[in-house]
Amino acid sequence: MVNKAQGLGLSLITKIAGSDVLDQLKLRKFVEKSLYQGSKTSFKTLSKTQKLFKATDAHPKQRLPNQSKSLFDLSLTEEQQMTCDAMRQFATEVLYPLAHQADHDEQFPQQLWMHINELGLNYYALPEDFGGVASEKDIISHILIAEHLAQGDFSLTAGMLSTFSVINAITQWGSEPIQDQYLSAFAVDSDIRASFAVQENTPAFNPMQLKTTAQLINGQYLLNGEKTLVMLGETADLFLVSAEFQGLPDVFVVKRDYSITAQKSPAMGLKATETMTLQFQNTPAERLGDEDFDYSAFLDLGNLMWCAMAVGTCEAVKAYCIRYANDRTAFGEPISHRQSVAFMIADMAIEIDAMRMLILNAASLAEAGQPFHREAYLARLLCAEKSMKIGTDGVQILGGHGFTKEHPVERWYRDLRATAILHSGLHA
Numbered sequence: 406m407v408n409k410a411q412g413l414g415l416s417l418i419t420k421i422a423g424s425d426v427l428d429q430l431k432l433r434k435f436v437e438k439s440l441y442q443g444s445k446t447s448f449k450t451l452s453k454t455q456k457l458f459k460a461t462d463a464h465p466k467q468r469l470p471n472q473s474k475s476l477f478d479l480s481l482t483e484e485q486q487m488t489c490d491a492m493r494q495f496a497t498e499v500l501y502p503l504a505h506q507a508d509h510d511e512q513f514p515q516q517l518w519m520h521i522n523e524l525g526l527n528y529y530a531l532p533e534d535f536g537g538v539a540s541e542k543d544i545i546s547h548i549l550i551a552e553h554l555a556q557g558d559f560s561l562t563a564g565m566l567s568t569f570s571v572i573n574a575i576t577q578w579g580s581e582p583i584q585d586q587y588l589s590a591f592a593v594d595s596d597i598r599a600s601f602a603v604q605e606n607t608p609a610f611n612p613m614q615l616k617t618t619a620q621l622i623n624g625q626y627l628l629n630g631e632k633t634l635v636m637l638g639e640t641a642d643l644f645l646v647s648a649e650f651q652g653l654p655d656v657f658v659v660k661r662d663y664s665i666t667a668q669k670s671p672a673m674g675l676k677a678t679e680t681m682t683l684q685f686q687n688t689p690a691e692r693l694g695d696e697d698f699d700y701s702a703f704l705d706l707g708n709l710m711w712c713a714m715a716v717g718t719c720e721a722v723k724a725y726c727i728r729y730a731n732d733r734t735a736f737g738e739p740i741s742h743r744q745s746v747a748f749m750i751a752d753m754a755i756e757i758d759a760m761r762m763l764i765l766n767a768a769s770l771a772e773a774g775q776p777f778h779r780e781a782y783l784a785r786l787l788c789a790e791k792s793m794k795i796g797t798d799g800v801q802i803l804g805g806h807g808f809t810k811e812h813p814v815e816r817w818y819r820d821l822r823a824t825a826i827l828h829s830g831l832h833a
Contacts, residue, residue: 479765485546488529492553495524500557507677508816513564513637521565522595530572536592539576544706544772547573547833548713548764555717559820560677562714563831567636570710570832571599571645578694578703583658587643599643601707602632602683603829612647612654612704612828619648619657619690626657626692628685636830638681639667645693646685647829654700657690664688674819705781706771707829712764712784715792715824716757718817722799723753725814729803749798756791763787768833789825796821
């Protein structure tokens with residue numbers, strides 16, 4: 406009713422103001438002043454009335470009902486947060502300063518092995534029964550370790566996590582005799598180095614179709630074939646090798662001996678991991694798991710580790726580009742003021758969060774013992790595409806500087822390509 410009365414009043418004022426009678430009687434100024442004061446008082450009264458009604462409303466409307474936080478909670482446990490902080494600090498203070506020279510020399514830094522022992526990295530993978538701190542399935546924590554270490558360097562992280570991942574695989578898939586033999590050895594001797602040999606030198610390599618073969622002769626498994634891009638292939642003491650056995654892909658534990666020949670196979674990225682090509686000629690081996698071994702899940706967990714490292718490195722690319730864009734000036738202002746640059750960095754942040762969500766979704770399903778192949782596959786597809794785009798955009802933002810080794814983005818660009826190329830080679 407109040408609003409309706411105000412509308413009628415405004416209509417009457419408009420008609421009076423347009424009348425010629427006011428000018429003839431010389432009353433226009435007096436009437437306009439009176440109407441102005443009246444309308445002003447009226448609006449003040451209406452405003453106070455509305456505020457009064459609003460204050461006395463005991464049941465305000467909600468756009469959406471309250472939701473329980475337990476529906477989708479991504480918060481870390483106290484132990485996980487402490488682990489992330491420790492790994493991030495290690496990446497900043499140790500990995501990043503070593504990365505440039507390691508990439509140039511194409512060698513894994515020897516002093517880094519000492520730092521790895523001080524960090525106690527392998528104990529995060531060893532089960533409690535063997536002197537470690539890992540529970541039966543701690544996949545999310547392993548994913549977080551990979552992501553935060555990779556903020557220092559992708560290649561060095563891959564080398565560091567090589568032995569760590571072998572321990573993970575033996576813990577999850579190894580038969581009881583295999584676990585007793587090798588996990589005990591890792592617990593006693595921290596200098597044992599291990600790696601994976603999965604990749605083969607074939608176009609569009611399919612890890613489900615292997616040329617490397619295994620035969621069971623007089624109770625002994627013998628391997629024959631060739632593997633490429635084997636990280637730390639020249640110095641590792643132990644390998645997990647994928648091979649076809651009785652028409653199906655399987656994984657075998659192989660100790661280094663004279664039947665294995667190694668040849669250097671430098672690649673575009675991962676230079677610090679000393680990638681090698683290994684040839685197996687009737688090499689003695691032991692089968693990793695029992696009859697229920699899930700080779701597909703073995704690959705998926707490896708791919709998730711590569712994806713987690715890609716996310717960590719992309720975070721490093723984003724942070725470096727933000728600093729560079731704020732410091733670099735062109736035409737009298739920082740280039741971060743340019744929308745084209747700002748939008749590229751914003752896209753990086755969006756894609757990084759999307760990749761992380763898919764990885765954590767797949768990892769949480771795996772940790773809960775539920776099927777996760779579809780989720781891991783989608784995570785790998787997204788990370789392979791978007792991490793490469795982020796690496797490319799990082800080089801683009803730096804312009805000519807992005808093409809030089811003066812800045813680390815060209816190294817990250819080369820390393821990130823491994824996300825789409827390598828199958829397994831790591832394990833969560």
